[in-house]
Amino acid sequence: MLAGKQIILGVTGGIAAYKAVYLLRALQEAGAEVRVTMTPAATRFVGIDTFASLSQHEVAVEVFPDGQHTPESWTQHITWGEWADLFIIAPCTANTLAKVAHGFSDNMLTSAVLAARCPLLICPTMDGEMYNAPSTQKNLEIIQDFGYHVLEPEEGYLASRLEGKGRLPETEVILNKTKNILSSKKKVDGPLTGKKVVVTAGPTREHIDPVRFISNPSSGKMGFAMAEAAKKLGADVTLLHGPVSLSLPDEVSTQKFKSAAELFDLVKQHANADVIIMAAAVSDFTPAEQHDHKVKKDSASTKLELQQTQDILAWLGEHRKNGQIFIGFAMETDNLLENASKKRTKKNIDWIIANSLSDADAGFEADTNTVHLIGDTSTEKFSGSKRAVAQKVLQYIFKA
Numbered sequence: 001m002l003a004g005k006q007i008i009l010g011v012t013g014g015i016a017a018y019k020a021v022y023l024l025r026a027l028q029e030a031g032a033e034v035r036v037t038m039t040p041a042a043t044r045f046v047g048i049d050t051f052a053s054l055s056q057h058e059v060a061v062e063v064f065p066d067g068q069h070t071p072e073s074w075t076q077h078i079t080w081g082e083w084a085d086l087f088i089i090a091p092c093t094a095n096t097l098a099k100v101a102h103g104f105s106d107n108m109l110t111s112a113v114l115a116a117r118c119p120l121l122i123c124p125t126m127d128g129e130m131y132n133a134p135s136t137q138k139n140l141e142i143i144q145d146f147g148y149h150v151l152e153p154e155e156g157y158l159a160s161r162l163e164g165k166g167r168l169p170e171t172e173v174i175l176n177k178t179k180n181i182l183s184s185k186k187k188v189d190g191p192l193t194g195k196k197v198v199v200t201a202g203p204t205r206e207h208i209d210p211v212r213f214i215s216n217p218s219s220g221k222m223g224f225a226m227a228e229a230a231k232k233l234g235a236d237v238t239l240l241h242g243p244v245s246l247s248l249p250d251e252v253s254t255q256k257f258k259s260a261a262e263l264f265d266l267v268k269q270h271a272n273a274d275v276i277i278m279a280a281a282v283s284d285f286t287p288a289e290q291h292d293h294k295v296k297k298d299s300a301s302t303k304l305e306l307q308q309t310q311d312i313l314a315w316l317g318e319h320r321k322n323g324q325i326f327i328g329f330a331m332e333t334d335n336l337l338e339n340a341s342k343k344r345t346k347k348n349i350d351w352i353i354a355n356s357l358s359d360a361d362a363g364f365e366a367d368t369n370t371v372h373l374i375g376d377t378s379t380e381k382f383s384g385s386k387r388a389v390a391q392k393v394l395q396y397i398f399k400a
Helices: 016-031 042-044 049-054 075-081 094-102 109-114 128-132 134-145 171-184 221-232 259-269 314-320 336-347 386-400
Strands: 007-013 033-038 088-091 122-123 154-157 163-167 196-201 207-209 212-214 236-241 253-256 275-278 285-287 306-308 325-332 351-356 368-374 381-386
Touching: 007 016, 007 109, 016 033, 016 049, 016 171, 033 042, 033 049, 033 075, 033 381, 049 075, 049 207, 075 109, 088 109, 088 171, 094 109, 094 122, 094 134, 122 134, 122 171, 128 134, 128 163, 128 236, 134 236, 134 253, 154 306, 196 221, 196 259, 207 285, 212 285, 221 236, 221 275, 221 386, 259 314, 275 314, 314 325, 314 336, 325 336, 336 351, 336 368, 368 386
Parallel strands: 007 033, 007 088, 088 122, 196 236, 196 275, 236 253, 275 325, 325 351
Antiparallel strands: 154 163, 207 212, 285 306, 351 368, 368 381
């Protein structure tokens, strides 16, 4: 799988740096050529000579190394950035994560990140409280918005002697992620090849004031699964997602929204897509008045006046162009098929995916789902994991 691939392995200054030695060997055994760049702090944990000996390449640490004055020394980050098929940072400390998120380039590793023309895989590794810190979580959001791949740390016994989430995943896990990233770059030939697909996912939040809002329990799992399934069928996918805690799918463009109004603005921007899949759980109502300050309890009204939000799916149905395919979702508590069928007709869409909150294996937070796919002349039932259901649904629609 990795034969002939050229990989940069970035090593930062955490206790897990020693595990990068095993990762280097595993990448080589899989057929890859590996060059190593280390932060200065990483050299406190593993010696430069170890990586140089194993990789058979010079290890790059500083952009301006002492004693080297060749014209090539200060442009090495550029040549490495052009050379690599994949850049892996494992382990990636909170410090380096922050630098990557904000474009700092104060050593060879961070400079090479900016110069890289290849996918980037980041393995954040640190103490559990550091990983959960708001600044770290924000930096993870930023780099995922850049399109970088993130392999979440594992839970377990940490160097601080505490239990928590922050351990570097096992070498085999990182190796498998590496293979998946590189294999996903291959051309996919499927029924959606050449098609632009937009998928919406997750909840909306309708703010009453800066600390209170109306929302729903949507996790975004079904929408994310639809985006991944469309990508596997060859589509050029854009995922519009609300506030969720899921890792972003590989090789998929993403944009974030919070409110129904923000989602509507994004949908209008992408309204010419070949296929639009509206899996987001959009609030039907929003507060008539939204305060820019926290409303104090002792001065607040006990009544909340609401107004309807824009019916995005109906708007799409009214503005559809020839050849477009629109797929909606219906979450019901009773009369599932009847209510969903009426919704499909009223909204002027091609297909609707209906599921019931009363099903034990379905619902907002579940990893599994049971749905009914309703079209003009057919109704099909699919069950399984949300990823499996998404694949079955799209294969049925676009191979039918």
